[in-house]
Amino acid sequence: MNLDNLKIILANEPKFRFKQAYKAIFVDLISDWNDNTTLPLTLRESLNSECQLKIKAKISGSKNTDTVKALICLDDLSVIETVLLKHRDGRATVCVSSQVGCPMRCSFCATGKLGYKRNLEVTEIVEQVLFWQRYLNNDTGKRPVRVTNVVFMGMGEPFLNYNNVMESIRTLNNKERFNIGARHISVSTCGLVPQINKFTKEKMQVNLAISLHAPNDKLRSELMPVNTKYSLDELMSAIRNYVDEKSRQVMFEYLMIDGVNDSEYHAKQLAKLINRPLYMVNLIRYNPTGKFRSSTPVAIKKFMNILMRAGVRVTQRQTFGTDINAACGQLVGEKNN
Numbered sequence: 150m151n152l153d154n155l156k157i158i159l160a161n162e163p164k165f166r167f168k169q170a171y172k173a174i175f176v177d178l179i180s181d182w183n184d185n186t187t188l189p190l191t192l193r194e195s196l197n198s199e200c201q202l203k204i205k206a207k208i209s210g211s212k213n214t215d216t217v218k219a220l221i222c223l224d225d226l227s228v229i230e231t232v233l234l235k236h237r238d239g240r241a242t243v244c245v246s247s248q249v250g251c252p253m254r255c256s257f258c259a260t261g262k263l264g265y266k267r268n269l270e271v272t273e274i275v276e277q278v279l280f281w282q283r284y285l286n287n288d289t290g291k292r293p294v295r296v297t298n299v300v301f302m303g304m305g306e307p308f309l310n311y312n313n314v315m316e317s318i319r320t321l322n323n324k325e326r327f328n329i330g331a332r333h334i335s336v337s338t339c340g341l342v343p344q345i346n347k348f349t350k351e352k353m354q355v356n357l358a359i360s361l362h363a364p365n366d367k368l369r370s371e372l373m374p375v376n377t378k379y380s381l382d383e384l385m386s387a388i389r390n391y392v393d394e395k396s397r398q399v400m401f402e403y404l405m406i407d408g409v410n411d412s413e414y415h416a417k418q419l420a421k422l423i424n425r426p427l428y429m430v431n432l433i434r435y436n437p438t439g440k441f442r443s444s445t446p447v448a449i450k451k452f453m454n455i456l457m458r459a460g461v462r463v464t465q466r467q468t469f470g471t472d473i474n475a476a477c478g479q480l481v482g483e484k485n486n
């Protein structure tokens with residue numbers, strides 16, 4: 150798909166053509182301009198050649214079918230992954246990638262092992278949501294029918310592609326396009342402090358999630374090289390500032406890795422860090438990608454209890470999609486699975 154030429158092709162057309170074109174793409178969900186009848190034939194022809202709407206993708210379903218993964222092949226033949234999570238209450242969450250690969254080199258994450266290729270364009274981010282919206286539209290008779298939530302938790306570090314991520318959020322949010330409320334959109338970062346500060350100044354009420362994964366500098370630097378650049382102190386102070394400015398909740402993601410960050414000692418340290426009413430911890434079962442193992446259910450329960458007794462709000466993420474390697478940190482864009 151390529152929407153970058155849309156502005157060029159419609160440049161000499163009356164303004165309302167944009168409205169019609171966006172409605173055709175985002176509301177009528179056409180994948181061929183000829184399926185639209187409001188635009189003149191000659192315009193449709195040039196749009197079909199310069200601004201094609203086909204999305205090259207391969208779907209792999211999960212056994213429980215609540216989670217579906219797709220590999221999308223971009224124009225330069227890079228492959229990215231995106232995941233659809235269908236919830237029983239009728240919501241549908243799309244997990245989008247923001248980069249091809251990732252340069253952050255977190256030791257537990259499969260995407261990091263791929264290395265980094267490039268940032269995604271705005272269209273390439275939007276295309277992932279469009280792909281699933283078309284998919285839901287054709288999935289007749291079954292709920293949910295609309296993408297209601299978007300999380301930037303696929304491949305890549307969204308804050309290294311800050312401008313494109315923010316611009317894609319504006320498209321998702323736009324009433325005449327996807328109309329997904331900002332409060333239903335979440336951006337997850339490994340902890341890039343300058344970008345968190347920039348995000349604090351944004352007008353949009355988008356949710357912020359922080360991949361914390363360790364409660365002290367020594368361990369965090371071992372697991373996440375970004376911590377050697379921005380220490381926990383700097384990170385927590387940027388987050389305090391965000392919460393003071395926005396009065397919005399922040400979700401701290403914490404992977405439970407067996408024997409690494411899941412002891413009673415770590416739980417107590419974490420409880421001290423998570424010391425504000427708007428902070429909450431989301432414990433994530435580690436999806437093995439090689440080096441580490443997931444904590445035992447007993448260890449997770451014990452860890453959770455320590456946090457709760459210390460007054461920390463804590464939830465445990467349902468693990469969707471482990472059977473199709475679609476879970477967090479397993480997104481590696483393999484072409485042949």
Ligand code: SAH
Binds near residue numbers: 303434436437479
């Ligand atoms: N780079 C951003 C966005 C990626 S979000 C960030 O770090 O937040 C993907 C989430 O899945 C992050 O919290 C990441 O740390 C986590 N993750 C990475 N590897 C994982 C694994 N093997 N199992 C479960 N979660 C993992």
